[in-house]
Amino acid sequence: MVIIAEDSRFHTHHGIDPAEIADALGLNDARGFWPGVRAAWQHRERLRGASTITQQLAKNLYLSPSRNPLRKIKEAVTALRLEATLSKDRILELYLNVVEWGPGIWGVDAASHAYFGVPPSRLTEEQAAELAATLPHPRTSNPTFRPDRMLARRTLILARYRGVDVIIPQEEETDTLPVPTVELPPVDSIQVDSLAPLDSTQARRTDTTDAQKARRTDTTDAQKARRTDATDAQGRTADSSRDSLP
Numbered sequence: 001m002v003i004i005a006e007d008s009r010f011h012t013h014h015g016i017d018p019a020e021i022a023d024a025l026g027l028n029d030a031r032g033f034w035p036g037v038r039a040a041w042q043h044r045e046r047l048r049g050a051s052t053i054t055q056q057l058a059k060n061l062y063l064s065p066s067r068n069p070l071r072k073i074k075e076a077v078t079a080l081r082l083e084a085t086l087s088k089d090r091i092l093e094l095y096l097n098v099v100e101w102g103p104g105i106w107g108v109d110a111a112s113h114a115y116f117g118v119p120p121s122r123l124t125e126e127q128a129a130e131l132a133a134t135l136p137h138p139r140t141s142n143p144t145f146r147p148d149r150m151l152a153r154r155t156l157i158l159a160r161y162r163g164v165d166v167i168i169p170q171e172e173e174t175d176t177l178p179v180p181t182v183e184l185p186p187v188d189s190i191q192v193d194s195l196a197p198l199d200s201t202q203a204r205r206t207d208t209t210d211a212q213k214a215r216r217t218d219t220t221d222a223q224k225a226r227r228t229d230a231t232d233a234q235g236r237t238a239d240s241s242r243d244s245l246p
Contacts, residue, residue, distance in 0.1 A: 001126075001132040002096065005157045007053040007169060011088055012172055015054040015079035020170075054079040057095040102142045115143040129157045 003010045009017050051059070058078035063071055082091060101111030108131065112120045116127050123131070134142045134152035141149040159166045 001128045001157055002135065003053070003092070004160050005129075005132040005153070006056070007137060008160075008168075010053050010092070010240060015083035016054060016076050017052050020052070043087070050077065051075070053095050054091055056099065057091060058082055060098045061094070062224070069086065090205055100138045101131065101140050103147070105138070124161060125158065129154045129161065132157055 007020075009019065035120070055075050058075050059065070059071075062078055063074055076226055086094075096108040098106065099108075100106055102114065103107065105111050108120050110128075111131055111134075112118060112246060115131070116123065120128075130143050130147075130150060134151045136153070137149060137237075143150065153168070154164050160168060215246045217221050
């Protein structure tokens with residue numbers, strides 16, 4: 001189902017699908033080199049929907065989600081290297097286990113349990129098609145959140161799976177949730193409860209009391225030390241007197 005939905009020529013290309021790129025850019029009609037380059041530049045945004053499964057795996061494993069042209073070049077080069085190193089089955093397996101299937105849902109096993117409560121091996125055709133239809137917009141259209149767009153795509157995937165010659169339109173390979181704007185109140189309107197200022201007279205009284213307590217403590221300790229020294233001296237005097245007796 002995923003191959004039908006995402007990359008119908010997955011088993012025949014080598015990481016990049018020139019035919020899909022030409023379809024996305026509208027370059028199938030003969031128009032010459034420079035007109036073709038101009039058309040490609042004018043419709044460069046469509047390249048995002050022409051990524052193969054291998055390219056999407058390259059992006060998910062090694063690259064950032066940046067949309068600049070340099071990232072697409074790196075993605076294509078990395079996809080070619082993956083195809084030269086790994087088998088098609090391994091590439092598909094990795095893709096299914098690292099791709100996002102919903103907010104905080106990564107990997108097909110987690111998605112199958114999250115949406116349908118069963119492992120991937122027990123999915124029905126309809127459920128498998130729903131998961132495949134979720135991939136272009138996993139955060140904003142999935143089996144549990146705003147499923148309308150997903151269901152329309154699922155119908156096309158099932159039709160293709162059952163042998164009907166239908167066109168599944170290319171869509172953006174991922175999406176993002178809009179971040180709501182939070183308006184902060186003006187600073188002047190924020191009320192902060194501050195501590196009451198300490199009266200200077202009270203502060204001086206507190207300092208004086210603390211100083212007196214410290215002096216009394218020092219005096220008591222000194223008196224205890226003198227009494228201990230006197231007792232020790234008396235004991236030593238008595239011992240020397242006994243030693244001097246005949």
